[in-house]
Amino acid sequence: MQVSRRGLAAGAAVGGGLLVAWWWLPRSFPNPLTAGEGEYIFDAWLKIGRDGVVTVAVPQLEMGQGISTLLPQVIGQELGADWRQIAVEPAPISGVYGNVPLARRWAHLWDPMTAGFSDDLDKSIADRLSATERFTATADGTSIAAFEAPCRNAAAAARAMLAMEAAERWGTKWEACKVEAGFVSLRDQRASFGELAQGAAKRYPPDPPPLRPDPPAEEIFSAVAAGNASEASPFPRIDLPSKVDGSHQFAGDIRLPGMVFAAIRHGPSDASELTGFTEDAVAQLRGIKGIVKSKRWLAVAATTWWGAHQALDAMQPQFKVSYPVESVEVAARLDTFLKGGDAYRVAETGFGSAGMERVDFARRYEVEPALAAPLETASAAARFDGARLELWMATQAPEQARRAAARALGITVESVVLYPMPAGGSFDARLEHDHAIEIALIAREVNAPVQLTWPRREEMIRSRPRAPAYTLMGAQLAQPNAGLAGGIDALRVRIACPPSALEFGERLFRDRTSWAAIRESAGQKDALACEGAVPPYKVPSLVVEHVPVEVGLPTGRVRGNAHSYTAFAMESFLDEIAVAHSREPLSYRTSMLGDDIRMAACLQRAAQLAEWNGGADQSGQGLACHRIGDVDTGGRIACVATVRGAQGGLRVVKLSVAVDIGRIINRDIARQQIEGGLIFGLGLALGSAPRWRAGLPATLNYEDIGVPTLTDCPEIEIALIPSGAPPADPGELGVAVAPPAIANALFSATGLRLRRLPLLSDGL
DSSP, X not given: OOOOGGGXXXXXXXXXXXXXXXXXXXXXXXXXXXXXXXXXXXXXXXXXXXXXXEEEEEOSOOSSSOHHHHHHHHHHHHHTOOGGGEEEEEOOSOGGGOOHHHHHHTHHHHOTTTTTSOHHHHHHHHHHHHHHTTOOOOOTTOHHHHHHHHHHHHHHHHHHHHXXXXXXXXXXXXXXXXXXXXXXXXXXXXXXXXXHHHHHTTSOOOSSOOOXXXXXXXXXXXXXXXXXXXXXXXXXXXXXXXXXXXXXXXXXXXOOXXXXXXXXXXXXXXXXXXEEXXXXXXXXXXXXXXXXXXXXXXXXXXXXXXXXXXXXXXXXXEEEOSSOOOHHHHHHHHHHHHHHSOOEEEEEEETGGGGOOOOSEEEEEEEOOBOOOOSSOOEEEEEEOSSOEEEEEOOSSHHHHHHHHHHHHTOOGGGXXXXXXXXXXXXXXXXXXXXXXXXXXXXXXXXXXXXXXXXXXXXHHHOOOBOXXXXXXXXXXXXXXXXSTTOEEEEEEEEEEOOHHHHHHHHHHHOOOHHHHHHHHTTOOOGGGGTTOSOSSOOSEEEEEEEEOOOSSOOBOOTTTTHHHHHHHHHHHHHHHHHHTTOOHHHHHHHTOTTOHHHHHHHHHHHHHHTOOOSOTXXXXXXXXXXXXXXXXXXXXXXXXXXXXXXXXEEEEEEXXXXXXXXXXXXXXXXXXXXXXXXXXXXXXXXXXXOEXXXXXXXXXXXXXXXXXXXXXXXXXXXXXXXXXXOOOOTTHHHHHHHHXXXXXXXXXXXXXXXXXXXXXXXX
């Protein structure tokens, strides 16, 4: 691979020994972009070349979600460029690209002492620290919220600068010029971006930038809203052609002069220790370039990865397990704490606990751990010259990965250069950076460029699954003379699960091992671990409690996160109340929505698509809905799952879905994300839960966790509902809504109520 400065991502230096109040002071950063030959920098977000190519810097990891198309589309539409002239490059790590919404959302993870005093203070701290800490992490669907505005401002400024250059040449006012399709024009005069770029880049743009009246969006035609659109998008994915023809480069594709290839063998957990291996077993093997021993893993570098892998097999590394995790013990602890553990209130609405005088209807729901299991396992390449480390890797938190690698080698973070690579899927797995530390140490010991790729077994062993959760739902129902039976006056939600977000924060921001993170967060309430438990329904009284449980198993982030178990419990519970009181599930939900017209529209549209008949008489149809985010900006989804008898049992044959995600920037990417989320949710519902025995995962391959295959995928029909609300992320909505919809459909078809996820984990 040829390395150029355009592909380089190295952060700007931040000095130490600063005063306590330093981060309140105004900060400015040098423009992090570097102009290539014939390119002119207009802003930290874009460059324009003499050939007319507009190169957009994208500071977020492309992991299949389409962000390397969405942000360039925002710039292209605001700028007035032709889509065919748009190019992309990874943005350098810089405070310019701080992800403020995510920093604010995770404020209590990296700064628990100051977070939560007031909204204004939280925002101010997030503004400062996202910049000074170069926090550009990709997570929680915050990319558009964080970067659409700066992208639009940069593009609008560049458009004005191009118009100014043209106007001076033509002796007119720049406001009279029209900018579209890659040209600036005035009546019969026209100049391309490439012709104007050099002069335009030297001009000062107006302040504020002259934004177009309408924000970037793709029109939702009536056919699209009906879910029947077949016309091609005017903004096809930029990364699609190279992914189809195989030329798209991932970390595993990097080749450097003199490179060797490393294989690794981990102990069952962070707390296991390498106790021995047979080094003499590789004495006769050819191509071995080095053996690297760590306290908790063993690696071999060789001229081929397979040779290194075979050497590890021959050496038979042995580990001592300090914490022999057993799945049965995890379940037992969750059960014990759900019944009697100390609870912390994380949400309260209406009359709160004062509104519940009795419990008329109660159910318990159990959700087992779930793995991210991305298609691409952890992979990285590195070169270390004794003072400077170069890293090629996919990471959702690049600055945190750089710092972890720097600490491992005892060098400054400015001595670590990161070349961002795309991820072949992530589902939040690449928020962890264990492999950055490992390859840094291996590169130092073997004294040669090296590439490390985990096999699937190591990915499974080192994965931190989404936390298991046991939920107890209790409702006080309205008296029969108060209206229809089954109305909810008060609702109490008690969730027993590890404080998973706090654990994750300890690893990400303080570089702790999993077991140290568990100790630091033990017994603390974690609102993010209960996210999604406040439903979109108007309930007079609601209380959500978290019972923190140490299950002896490190936990982390997986697509959907807490929404994948809170939505399952809530929507299953409401379905049970509706059935017990002979209420039709659609009208029952609609009656409790209050003024959430957007969710009501989703429910009605999904029912229309599925030809909903009430879910009765063994129809095999089940309904669920969910909202991620707040009332004003949150995304909404409603799903009707249909199951039918098939050879060997029942099969999900169709998912009918209506979605309101506000203004849609790119409808194809929105649909792809919703479909992908639904299939991920299908896997959570009907797959197999990972198991642990004596500290070692019994789940080591894809087939062990029941990842859906092409033949398992049902027909999916999606209606995108036009909305003027701000854009909401579509990526996790399907993950949350699919399992309860499928569970309710299975009940409709069989009369069996399954309250454990995966639904068939204990058989029928």
